[in-house]
Amino acid sequence: MNVYDSWRIAAMLDARGMCATKNVADADIIILNTCSVREKATNKVFSELGRIRDVKKTDALFGIVGCVARESGATAFHRMPDLNFVLGPQSYHRLPQILENPDAKLLNIDLGGLEKFDEMPQIVNAPTVSYIPIQEGCNHCCTYCIVPYTRGPELSRSYDDVIRDTAMAAQTGAVEICFLGQNVNGYKYTDENGKVFRLSDLIRATAKMPEIQRIRFTSSYPTEMTDDLIEMFRTEPKLLPFLNMPIQSGSPDVLKRMNRPYSLDSYVEIINKLRNARPDIQISSDFIVGFPGETDADFAQTLEIAKRIRYINSYSFKYSPRPHTAAALMSDQVPENIKRERLAILDSQLNEIQRDFNETCIGKTLTCLCEGADKTGRHLIYRTPYMQQCIVAYPKDGAPLTMANIKITAANRASLRGEYVKD
Numbered sequence: 001m002n003v004y005d006s007w008r009i010a011a012m013l014d015a016r017g018m019c020a021t022k023n024v025a026d027a028d029i030i031i032l033n034t035c036s037v038r039e040k041a042t043n044k045v046f047s048e049l050g051r052i053r054d055v056k057k058t059d060a061l062f063g064i065v066g067c068v069a070r071e072s073g074a075t076a077f078h079r080m081p082d083l084n085f086v087l088g089p090q091s092y093h094r095l096p097q098i099l100e101n102p103d104a105k106l107l108n109i110d111l112g113g114l115e116k117f118d119e120m121p122q123i124v125n126a127p128t129v130s131y132i133p134i135q136e137g138c139n140h141c142c143t144y145c146i147v148p149y150t151r152g153p154e155l156s157r158s159y160d161d162v163i164r165d166t167a168m169a170a171q172t173g174a175v176e177i178c179f180l181g182q183n184v185n186g187y188k189y190t191d192e193n194g195k196v197f198r199l200s201d202l203i204r205a206t207a208k209m210p211e212i213q214r215i216r217f218t219s220s221y222p223t224e225m226t227d228d229l230i231e232m233f234r235t236e237p238k239l240l241p242f243l244n245m246p247i248q249s250g251s252p253d254v255l256k257r258m259n260r261p262y263s264l265d266s267y268v269e270i271i272n273k274l275r276n277a278r279p280d281i282q283i284s285s286d287f288i289v290g291f292p293g294e295t296d297a298d299f300a301q302t303l304e305i306a307k308r309i310r311y312i313n314s315y316s317f318k319y320s321p322r323p324h325t326a327a328a329l330m331s332d333q334v335p336e337n338i339k340r341e342r343l344a345i346l347d348s349q350l351n352e353i354q355r356d357f358n359e360t361c362i363g364k365t366l367t368c369l370c371e372g373a374d375k376t377g378r379h380l381i382y383r384t385p386y387m388q389q390c391i392v393a394y395p396k397d398g399a400p401l402t403m404a405n406i407k408i409t410a411a412n413r414a415s416l417r418g419e420y421v422k423d
């Protein structure tokens with residue numbers, strides 16, 4: 001979501017005749033788009049701001065946008081008095097105000113809803129993989145999570161707006177569409193005639209666009225994985241056989257205290273339905289270890305569920321207490337050394353599962369999408385339908401193919417190696 005937001009901000013500045021520079025010392029405006037989901041990311045923002053202040057031109061404007069801006073509000077100006085602007089994730093379309101009035105201090109952390117999508121210019125020349133936000137905010141209120149505070153309650157964009165943006169991306173270069181939302185499978189838009197549109201409707205309409213060859217969406221909440229959406233994995237071949245559906249913990253007690261009201265059985269049942277609809281589907285998850293009150297037995301249940309589902313790719317984090325959240329006030333916080341230990345154990349198990357899955361791909365031919373060349377320029381990076389990275393030698397005889405059938409020749413935990421299959 002932040003990558004997409006940054007593209008929109010860049011498009012807005014582009015439209016005003018500005019252009020990007022790689023050198024901070026040359027910049028007339030410096031914008032940090034920020035994430036506050038864990039404390040480490042927030043701290044990084046302020047240390048980075050200090051570095052920027054020391055090298056930037058004296059009259060260059062600088063500020064923060066996004067979730068740290070919303071979380072810090074006016075206190076950001078106290079921590080860093082030189083800042084010119086602090087704009088929350090739903091008010092960055094107000095950035096031009098600081099260009100018009102550079103001597104002011106601009107602060108706006110309102111939850112402005114979806115206004116920003118209408119007020120900012122479209123991204124032209126869509127990247128091959130185009131992100132399309134379809135909803136923002138979250139109503140789930142997991143007790144550890146700051147997102148409902150920073151991004152506000154759930155709002156779904158209108159069906160027509162999403163299809164217009166998707167068609168525009170398709171016509172200007174997109175081959176893959178990734179629908180985005182904090183709770184993407186909760187997408188629900190009711191038009192003026194009372195007709196309800198769900199994520200499955202967006203997928204169906206997008207699949208009809210000839211330029212689009214791959215569709216995916218992220219991130220999904222387990223209890224909102226409705227049957228119409230599961231059915232899409234059976235009927236729509238352009239929908240990739242890969243789904244990020246975070247479980248967070250394998251302990252029913254911890255899930256209860258996280259305010260994630262699903263049982264392990266109901267989670268597994270959804271996975272079974274998905275595998276029934278698309279036998280080769282692969283699942284990824286997010287995990288939090290060391291949530292307040294998590295015991296060794298709770299953690300063992302997390303290891304167990306990870307092994308049972310065989311997530312092929314996961315993100316695991318140490319619990320980080322966040323302001324405005326209920327879990328930060330819970331009394332039985334887990335010591336840092338235990339969190340670190342548990343994270344290392346979980347990571348090593350997840351890595352093993354990932355490597356095993358990657359190895360099962362050796363010898364298979366997969367249709368992959370090119371993401372560009374690596375740093376040396378001698379290799380191309382492709383993504384498989386399961387979102388694995390696959391490295392292929394740059395073709396000596398001709399241009400690289402955007403979509404290609406690639407035979408997998410080797411695998412390690414992080415990536416695959418492959419070669420083009422000649423037609």
Ligand code: 5AD
Pocket residue numbers: 037038144145146246248286287288317318319320321322
């Ligand atoms: N501490 C650690 N991880 C967190 N996440 C969200 N809030 C926290 C927190 N307070 C993780 C969740 C979520 C992912 C985006 O970030 O796993 O799925």
Ligand code: SF4
Pocket residue numbers: 138139140141142145146147148182183221
């Ligand atoms: Fe945060 Fe996701 Fe829970 Fe919403 S569903 S509160 S975004 S972790």
